[in-house]
Amino acid sequence: MQRWTQREIVVVAAIGVVFGVVYLAWVQAWLFARPFIGPLSLDIFFGLWCIASVVAAYVVRKPFAAFFAEMVAAVAEVATGNPAGLILLITGAVQGAGAELPFALTRWKRYDTAVLVASGASAAIFSFVYTWIRFNYGALSPGLLVVMLTIRIASGILLAGLLGRYVARALHRTGTLDGLAIDADRRIAA
Amino acid sequence: MTPRDPLARLAVAFGAFVVVTLAPRPATSAVVFALLLALLLGPACVPLRRILRGLTPFAFFALTSAWIYAVAPDPTYGAIGGTGWDAALLVTVRTLCVGLISLGYVLTTPAAGLARALVHRAGMPRRIVCGTLAAVQFLPGLAEELRMARLVARAALPDQDRGGRIIVAIRRWAAGLGPTIIVTLLAGAMRRADTAAIALELRGVAGPGQPTPWRVARFQRDDAAFAVLSGLVLAAVAILTWR
């Protein structure tokens, strides 16, 4: 396993920082939408809060990139004023670990669409278990729980897995990622 | 008593955070909030204006959440154990208190000092801590780029005055917030990341030798006293206000 370069460390941290601010804006959007959408709003909005993991892992393709990016995003959110405060560090760790798992299962060798989608879905499942404990989901009806879990996984797949891949590829086309692992795709394609 | 150790204070903040989050009645949060505010305004000499400015997003969140709990309770979010105005009050006070704990920590802890404590005492790699710190520094520049991109997009809006006042205002507000802006901002962040990584390497982030432990805050008697005292106060507040 190759050691992380300093550039990769700063690149992943920067992805985390930028998305930390995006997450904060997304929290405001979610708050605005909550009264209109009702109980399932958290599950619908959930996916975007894991996108940093997917983008970072796809760009540098190193072990723990997904986890590191999500942790940095959480720190950035705490520092810039997320209402949840320090508990976000735990939230970030849970979601980051969830996003990391599928990459770890491929021994950090595969970064195709299937694995990215799995990463978003896995983050959703980890987060569901976590919110179950935190918000006492045991009191809810089983039918509602199934709907919630399904929507949350779909959101993870769409807003983290697929959107993350799209953003990373658009970023790659600007030329600022030259020399990082994401270049491997282009070399194969060429 | 001048507690300087950022790690000890982080532990205290976490403790306060756990107590406030688990407490079933608003009184706990309210008392912790009042004590912490007195501590920040008094011994810590934080200006009231900075606290108010920092609390603004938390206050916004508190109000929207409180309104939701009071009017349209969401059974899936928050084990509040109740609905209506009682739950709304609890969530408001708790959110503000959580906000003040985070804010108080951020305002009284120089980030560079925390970074050095993490490197020299918690044993975290300097490359990772300093790399993250460097990335945090990109934010003001990126915020300015976002502002400028929105002004440029606003100038490029066709038919500036067609539609009603509100429509025009919304279009001007939303100009430049399209999906491509995140790619433009990320590209700016990646360019900075290249520079920062080279700057870190050239200034010896990875050695060859061990870095000097310069101005590293140690866990001293004041920190121990602060931690014990805070623990006792938190316990007392919790016992007195829980039921």
Place this chain on the structure above:
Amino acid sequence: MPPDRALAGRDLTVRFAGAARAALDRIDVDLAAGSVLGVLGPSGSGKSTLIAALLGVIPELVPATAGGTVAWGDGAFAPPSLAAGRAAAAVVQQDPDGALVALAVADEIAFGLESDGLPAAEIDARVAAALASGPAAGLLPDAETLALSGGWRQRLAWAAALALRRPVLLLDEPFAHLDPQAASVASDAIRTARAAGTATLLVEHRADLVAGLADQLLVLDAAGRPLLRGPAAQVLAEAAERRGACGLRLPAAVLVAAALRRAGLLPEDAHPADAAALIAALGPRCQDPAVAAVTARALDQQPRAMATPGPVRVALGDATVRRGGTTILSGVDLTVCDGTILGIAGSNGAGKTTLGLLLAGGLRPSAGQRCAPPGPAPLVVPQNPALAFASGSLREEARRRGVDWAAAATRISAAGLPADPDRNPLRFSQGERRRLAVALAAAGGASRLILLDEPQAGLDGPSLAALTADLLALRRDGHAVVVVAHDLDWLASLADDLAILAAGRIALAGPVAEVVGRILDGTAPVPVPPGLALAAALGVVPLKDAP
């Protein structure tokens, strides 16, 4: 080996993967202790690559094929290595945005000293010394670097590099983000370091800034090969003889001296590097009308066709802009007509960018009026031109602006850029992006009003000439052009009208000849730029319009 050698490089060569030619082609560098070597060259000549190659940043951090050897101090020649470079040299990077790492002023200065493993007491002493004098003098040790302006961030990067007290200082366009006052502080820092025996290698694209500082000059050509080297005054004179061929922006005095030598009005062996030296060399001939005529031609201050102003494109009446409780602009009256170029100048923080955006409609006045006839939306090319693009490819970008791709491609090619429809606009360099935005505007984008913010920054000689031609073409086609810039010499040669801002108010505005007259009188709140000063001293009446 000379006894006072600080740095020597031999046959330094760099080739990036997939590039058609070498970025740096067999360069030799020799730098003696207590001297300053200036490295000049047009965009893409590999100036910054040279610093990266000497330090071993290439190939250790930036992948490329590298060749050649380096010797630091009295050491032996060896392939460049990061460890050796780091131990011998301190570096100031080009981009202050990414170059700071520690969040607080004292910590920033201490960072490299901690890495060096210096005793804590020594670090304290050096931090205190760096804040007492030099480029960062006056900064508070606990101040947050996040809150500093770009210029102060660059000064701090300087101070952190100087505090390392390395025998060699490598500076990569260190003046790029400094206003004239801060630049003079930085120049003093170079002279102080030089007097203390430090060897300095200074990479710059602006020859006028290097001219007064460097002992020796090395000029690279556009293909990364050595073109000229030797004592500074001689190399500048030689470059002036070749004029366009080196791609440099030369100091006004050097250009005029070369023209005077050619005309036989100055001895062949006179090589003045600045205005004072030139005036001294000319002596009583300063008043000679022949000298004035040659000077006017050399500085491009010849009579030129008057603008034929069309209808008013935008007008401001008593306009005021406030932001977050501070007034940024107040009481501005200004009119821009089609077919003219308006130049806006003023010091940092005077409100130039705000005024430009107000004219273009990106900002609305907090009080007062902005009147513009209905019509297509203006085009803004901001200081960071990347922000003007909102599409992933050139073709999409052209379509977004309502420009036919064939017309756009013609203009893009004419601007010397590859017209590849699938290329991402951000894949161009900073200067190229600016030319790209102008090319798209000229290709018949609907915009009639075009605003450019500091478009000349960072451009080499040929690129600046091409940009100037593009802007004059837009003017000829009847566009209203607004240019915000620091460089008054360039603005005066380009604009029809000038507005000088000071502290959020228009201090002076009017036809360019009138404003320049006031600047030369000393009744305008801006320092006289070197080109205009020289022209005036040699009896040229600047910018006299042809009838």
